[in-house]
Amino acid sequence: MPDRAHSAPPEVICQGLSKTFGGAGRPVEALASVDLTFAAGRTTALVGPSGCGKSTLLRLVAGLEEPSEGEVRIGGETPRQVCERAGLAMAFQDASLLPWRTARGNIALARTLARLPEDNAAVDRLIGLVGLDGFADRRPAELSGGMRQRVAIARCLVAEPGLLLLDEPFGAVDELTRARLNEDLPALWEARGTTTILVTHSVSEAVLLADRVIVFSARPASVIADIAVPFDRPRDRGLRRREAFRDLTDEVSAALSAAGPDALAAE
């Protein structure tokens, strides 16, 4: 039986990855021959116009969609193989907490789904790390949007996956909360050296959190810029005020504006 816990951070390779939705009558090409390698233990941000196919790429990596052409390999394995040994976890834009479970129950659910033994200590430790002490027994409806996202991130981490897929995880919260989450949460997965792929609409968030920013064109998505982020970790809010940070966000924004007229609308 494969080891389910403490997955080592894998390298993720996408080769000739294409995805077309819809039937023969009205096909919609979401991705066109994407070749990408995501380095083990690093955080990569994907930015691009709305509907360009970033989330589709993430879903292909998660094994939630099958590619029309090409393949994804995660540390040499297929996405389904990685899923079956709980080697990856995904966070969604809307937190996707089960409303009938408490914060603690939602976090513990990931261990159940991953077929890992119960570990209340690990759950409680994560509750503390994401700053939810005192809220563990509250249901999602009793939590703010930011608290729900903290629970969602804790749920992702509790099975200690090697690969973390974040699909606009802070997209549904206000700007102040988002800034707080950007400061508080990334340290959790950075400390574990998890391979992380982050889809975001925010250029500044991408530059703040990632080691590398990939800019996609309008649909069908193809890579139009691949920009390294050279800042040391840990990064704090002071980084946003540095000129180098602003230069880099300008560079990403310029690439993004070349991607299409709507690309910067979300900024």
Add this chain to the structure above:
Amino acid sequence: MGSRFLLTWTKPFPAALGAAFPGLALGVLLPLLLWEGLARATAGSFILAGPSEIVAHLWANFGLMSRALGITLHAAALGFLYGNLAAVVLAVICVLLPRAERMVSALALLCFCLPLVATGPILRVLYGTGTGPQVTLAALSVYYTTFLPLMVGLRAAPASWFDLVRTYGRGRLTELWRVRSRAALPYFIAGLQIAAPAAFLGALVGEFTGAERGMGVLVIRAMRSLDVPATWALATVASAVAMIAYAGLGWLGRRLTVAPPAMLLAPPPQAQAGGRWRGPVGAVVLGGAVTLVVLALWWGAMEGFGLNRFFAKRPGDVWHFLIAGEGTAANRAVLFAAFGQTLGFTVPGYFAGLALGAGLAAAIVVFPGLATSVLPVAVALRSVPIVTTAPLIVLALGRGATGTVTIVAVMIFFPTLVACLQGLRQTPGQVMDVFDSYAAGRWQRLIFAQIPAMLPAFFASARMAVPAAFLAATTAEWLATGTGIGSLMALTASTSGYDMLWSAIVLLSVTASLGYVAVGWVERAVLSVYASEQLAR
């Protein structure tokens, strides 16, 4: 009445009563006083028994009534259990085997459209004495009212919850156990709430078919002897049981669930899995496939259980009786003449019930003062089985067309009223804010915002009302008027004319199913303009 309906979740019944206490005094106590006064004024006319007479009758016959009630409740409870188990099994099959869903749903609908009036006597022959028919009819009355909301509930979860399960490499069983079953709980409870009075109705109809004991036997006896206080007392007890079951399950639902369902319990029919077969061609292919499967199941069940051909007719027997044998023209003439009479009661009653229900709902919105007095009473009356009110209406309006049309209309009216009120309340707050910002009048709000918002609930009610209308018409014909296909079925059952009885079953089931599908088509056409989000669900 209206126990066969699936509607939106209603405001908690006791809460509605509590919130509306001043209205309650007006809505309940005043009618009670009027009722008593009217009964005394019409004493001797064999129409109305007042509350005091009812209480006196119940007091004098407490032992008999309580024993009969216990027997009927026992059969209803067993039928409730079996019917809901069947609903759960069917729903789980549909979730685990999505390709089977359209076929399973179509078969379930067809079974739901079987006329209880005809299946009752056949089950009596099949089971002999005992509670078999009561339990079976109770089960048949409830499985569909639970199946539909359960299917909605099992799907009432965001796609990302299922993505979450799949990212851990888990499949449909885990989805079902960890996510769908819990997400479906509010819908399941809402379905059970509708099913409880329906089970009681089924058990009563089963007792009409020749049981020795039970509430149904007392109802028949009271009607035949024109015992007005007994008829009203039985109706009161049955109504109370239905309301208590409805309210009790509502209470249980609120204890168990986090939030009530926000969607329609009976959403519009739609092409789901196997999307290749959509549109008219798909409907014809599905209809043909369903027909073949039904014929095979019908024949297979009769042969498999070795049922006597004397009463357990096969498809070939019905074909021979209506199409291929001797004297088929005369058989068809008798059948269709009776069916025409029934349609003459059913169609006007159906549309009258819908129009009155929707109209009163709109009036309540325009004149909100009406709501506090009308709504709690309407929610309560919705759960009263038709067989308890039919005799009362017949007493009041006689055995002619007026009585039957009124029974059908009443059967449709209350569920439509409650559904439409719920629908009107679901008008989005932002939309109403826009109307507020222009200081729009109440009629403008009603016509441009609230009625369009009400349409999904109205059509869900209209669709479920089709089999309910046939049930009401045939029950009235059977119990009271002596005309139409309901009476023909009762007559042929008592004279062992099983060819005619089975032919009537086929005709009624097919007509009710086609009516349901036809309303569904109109619904889809209208909602595609006014509420496309309902079709996407």
